[in-house]
Amino acid sequence: xxxxxxxxxxxxxxxxxxCLSESYxxxxxxxxxxxxxxxxxxRSFEEKRAETFSKSQFSLDRIxxxxxxxxxxxxxxxxxxxxxxxxxxxTYKRKPDLILCNGPGxxxxxxLSAFLLGLLRIKRxxxxxxxxxxxxxxxxxxxxxxxxxxxxxxxxWPDLKKKYPKSVYLGRIV
Amino acid sequence: FRFKDxxxxxxxxxxxxISHAGAGSCLEALEKGxxxxxxINDKLMDNHQLExxxxxxxxxxxxxxxxxxxxxxxxxxxxxxxxxxxxxxPEKFASFLDKVFGLQ
Numbered sequence: 001x002x003x004x005x006x007x008x009x010x011x012x013x014x015x016x017x018x019c020l021s022e023s024y025x026x027x028x029x030x031x032x033x034x035x036x037x038x039x040x041x042x043r044s045f046e047e048k049r050a051e052t053f054s055k056s057q058f059s060l061d062r063i064x065x066x067x068x069x070x071x072x073x074x075x076x077x078x079x080x081x082x083x084x085x086x087x088x089x090x091t092y093k094r095k096p097d098l099i100l101c102n103g104p105g106x107x108x109x110x111x112l113s114a115f116l117l118g119l120l121r122i123k124r125x126x127x128x129x130x131x132x133x134x135x136x137x138x139x140x141x142x143x144x145x146x147x148x149x150x151x152x153x154x155x156x157w158p159d160l161k162k163k164y165p166k167s168v169y170l171g172r173i174v
Numbered sequence: 175f176r177f178k179d180x181x182x183x184x185x186x187x188x189x190x191x192i193s194h195a196g197a198g199s200c201l202e203a204l205e206k207g208x209x210x211x212x213x214i215n216d217k218l219m220d221n222h223q224l225e226x227x228x229x230x231x232x233x234x235x236x237x238x239x240x241x242x243x244x245x246x247x248x249x250x251x252x253x254x255x256x257x258x259x260x261x262x263x264p265e266k267f268a269s270f271l272d273k274v275f276g277l278q
Contacts, residue, residue, distance in 0.1 A: 019268035134197035172262040
């Protein structure tokens with residue numbers, strides 16, 4: 001299950017997917033309901049992929065946006081909880097083995113839902129979070145939250161590895 | 175023009191790129207091997223944009239300035255001193271995930 005966020009996030013995550021083998025299939029993309037550009041990028045990526053891997057499969061689902069840029073902390077908690085009402089049944093339906101995300105607000109409700117399903121012993125999903133390449137010295141808000149809920153937290157710059165020792169540093173991967 | 179789906183064509187034929195500090199814009203220009211001047215908007219400062227611009231500057235890959243020093247920068251720039259920007263390696267990520275799932 002791949003969480004796509006607006007603009008740059010989607011471009012980065014598609015780059016991350018570019019070298020994955022077909023073992024990572026079918027791919028279920030989750031987008032915020034207000035995001036149009038990401039759908040086009042994803043379709044384009046999958047079409048290209050289907051040229052090499054003909055049996056390639058993917059799906060697209062949408063959930064309410066959990067937070068607008070610069071939205072206040074308190075209202076963000078409310079809107080995120082609202083998004084969880086959608087992400088929980090979706091994650092339950094898809095029961096992914098792996099969730100891959102890179103920082104948009106949309107990933108918080110999705111990952112928390114998977115984490116919850118894990119606690120309830122319904123499905124154990126591995127959550128892999130890759131912090132965006134623009135985060136050199138500080139983590140994004142999603143990163144700060146999911147650092148504690150992800151199985152693997154990947155950062156792309158050495159400063160972050162120093163500050164967040166449980167993270168994984170692979171260098172620049174996009 | 176105001177907006178275009180992709181600036182790839184324009185970037186390909188450019189000799190110099192002047193851009194805001196958005197990650198996508200910077201990386202696209204650098205990956206095409208174009209000299210890049212990043213302009214930081216002091217007033218609309220989005221902190222995390224600045225982090226990447228600063229790091230790229232430290233690595234010697236871009237020149238940076240703000241709106242008021244742009245002209246000065248253009249006049250005194252030494253583009254040949256800019257270092258090339260090595261591409262990212264998504265294969266390392268694929269390899270890492272394969273290990274996690276025992277696919278290697």
